[in-house]
Amino acid sequence: MSDLGGLPSIRWSLRGYDDEGNEAWLIRNISQKLYRCPGCHGEIEIGSEHVVVQYVMRVGGTEHHHWHRRCAEELLIPDLIRLKRVPANESSRSKLEARGRRPAGRRRH
Numbered sequence: 001m002s003d004l005g006g007l008p009s010i011r012w013s014l015r016g017y018d019d020e021g022n023e024a025w026l027i028r029n030i031s032q033k034l035y036r037c038p039g040c041h042g043e044i045e046i047g048s049e050h051v052v053v054q055y056v057m058r059v060g061g062t063e064h065h066h067w068h069r070r071c072a073e074e075l076l077i078p079d080l081i082r083l084k085r086v087p088a089n090e091s092s093r094s095k096l097e098a099r100g101r102r103p104a105g106r107r108r109h
């Protein structure tokens with residue numbers, strides 16, 4: 001995992017899987033409004049760098065959450081498997097939502 005330090009970044013996102021086989025895409029983001037982090041239940045201030053976790057569900061569909069970077073590193077990433085970096089432009093919301101319109105067995109990898 002040490003080679004993933006500092007990611008996600010502007011250039012690189014991360015993709016892994018949760019224990020139910022859903023894809024979890026971790027994407028660097030700057031908040032446009034106030035979010036609440038599911039890790040610590042604290043606020044993510046407007047304008048701050050943080051991590052969006054976009055799930056592409058195994059059965060199809062997507063959902064996303066905004067996390068503090070440190071909370072994601074401490075609480076979320078340790079539970080993901082097969083984590084690897086992917087170019088950030090592959091993790092745009094439109095691409096991931098399109099990906100979610102197919103169940104996992106019919107997606108390209």
Ligand SMILES: [Zn+2]
Nearest residue numbers: 037040068071
């Ligand atoms: Zn947090």
